[in-house]
Amino acid sequence: MHKKRYIAGALCPQCQQRDKVYVYLEGDEKWRACNRCDFNEPFDQTDNRKPEELVTRVNQSRLGEKPLAHEVAVETVKLIDPNKQT
Numbered sequence: 001m002h003k004k005r006y007i008a009g010a011l012c013p014q015c016q017q018r019d020k021v022y023v024y025l026e027g028d029e030k031w032r033a034c035n036r037c038d039f040n041e042p043f044d045q046t047d048n049r050k051p052e053e054l055v056t057r058v059n060q061s062r063l064g065e066k067p068l069a070h071e072v073a074v075e076t077v078k079l080i081d082p083n084k085q086t
């Protein structure tokens with residue numbers, strides 16, 4: 001059911017094996033897992049954009065409150081998923 005896509009050259013943070021980490025979709029969520037160990041965690045695609053948002057928030061404290069609600073919603077999803085999808 002899952003479409004696995006291996007990340008070339010990616011190092012598993014858990015078992016340190018190269019080219020064993022793949023990305024798959026769980027609903028709308030992107031997950032990262034390893035086929036050698038049981039490493040499995042949400043793949044945060046927005047990682048690169050976070051620094052920009054932080055800068056924006058500092059500059060405009062008023063607008064910063066709206067993105068915050070966004071982040072809370074995302075974190076809630078992340079908290080549910082790690083419980084395990086079999």
Ligand SMILES: [Zn+2]
Nearest residue numbers: 012015034037
């Ligand atoms: Zn691994």
